[in-house]
Amino acid sequence: MRNFDTDVLRALVAIADTTSFSLAAARLGRSQSAISLQIKRLEEQVGKALLTRTQGRVSGPTAEGRLLIDYARQILRLNDEVAEVLFEPSLGGRLRVGVPEELMESAFTGVLDEFSRAYPRVTLSLNCDLSVQLASLLEAGELDVALLKSVDADPRAKDTLWHEPLVWMRGIAHPVPQARPLPIAVFQEGCVFRVAALERLARHDIAWRIAFTGHSYAGLRHAVASGLAVSPLPLSLLSDGLEIVGEGLPRLPQARLLARFASGQQMPAARRLVAMFREHLWSGRRRERLA
Incomplete structure (x- = not known):
């Protein structure tokens, strides 16, 4: 063998x-x-x-x-x-986790189910918020681990879990509005994707207006699918009713997902959760390639 x-x-x-x-x-x-x-x-x-x-x-x-x-x-x-x-049989206790809301709409649900079954003595406490808020909570010692969105992190950094294109999306039946200002749909103020998109529009002298502000991906997706606006979103969030804007809008940076732990020693349960999430993301990509 x-x-x-x-x-x-x-x-x-x-x-x-x-x-x-x-x-x-x-x-x-x-x-x-x-x-x-x-x-x-x-x-x-x-x-x-x-x-x-x-x-x-x-x-x-x-x-x-x-x-x-x-x-x-x-x-x-x-x-x-x-x-x-085997070597840390006492794996248990409370694990405080911060995640961006759109992850709860996609990959994180499967990871939570797998983690809960593997470690039933770990009590999870979740906080969904903007990455900037989660980073503050982590620094204040109110979280044990946080998954944070970024567009400017070093892709080679050890804490990078995932990276993918950030793209403009529109409703399938609705062309990009030619009139200006351009209507856009974004998450609430402070979202790194929102900041990156507005910076790119300003750099290319494209006037814009916010037509929809949401706290969840579900609401934002419905706004875009209905033709109300276009939106900057990670490629993995492309779903029914949406399509990528091929041209006419400025190119966006890479979307990245980072794992950050509270200062001091990393909790074993936090390390296991992050490892599961990393493996889930990469295995999902492999399944897509084989489909």
Whole structure:
């Protein structure tokens, strides 16, 4: 049987997340040469190249690399989970979590169900709010972990869970209004997506007006689907009744999701929840590619 070393798989995932051997080595507390040797031996074991290199830099995984990375994330999550169950049997208590509201509309529900079944002695307390408010609560010690939206974070940073395009969306049956000011639908003031979109419109001298302000994705989606306005949203929130605006509006930055822990030692339960969420996001992307 061919067995994969979890330390080597962890190195491969770190390189995929950071697109850098040196940053992956720093994340894992190893030397760059040690990480390079691990990947070389892994490629020899698999018999295929796993990473695409351009002028000595990692430009991304190969097709075989993407497949192995997706499985590696699941293997590592299960490895870490059983290790914590065996060596930290007291995993329990209250876990205070902050999440943006739109995550509750999509991926987070499945993660919560899985986490609750895996760790029934952990009592979850959720707070849905703007990322800027969640960051303040985290700093004040009122949250143990927060998932925060961002558009300017370093994609190679260790706390980056996910990244995807931020795009303009409109109702399928409704073209983008040509008259100005442009009607837009956004989340409440302070939302990082709102700030980024308004900055891009101002940079391109496009007059705008806020036609809808909402606190939930459901309300915003209905406003856009009805033709009331266009909206800047992460690509993963594209749903029935909406389509991407292909041209005519300024390009938006990448949407990123960050995991931040309270100062001091990270709670084991918080680490497990974040790991589950990361694996859920990447596994979802793999399922979409195979569909």
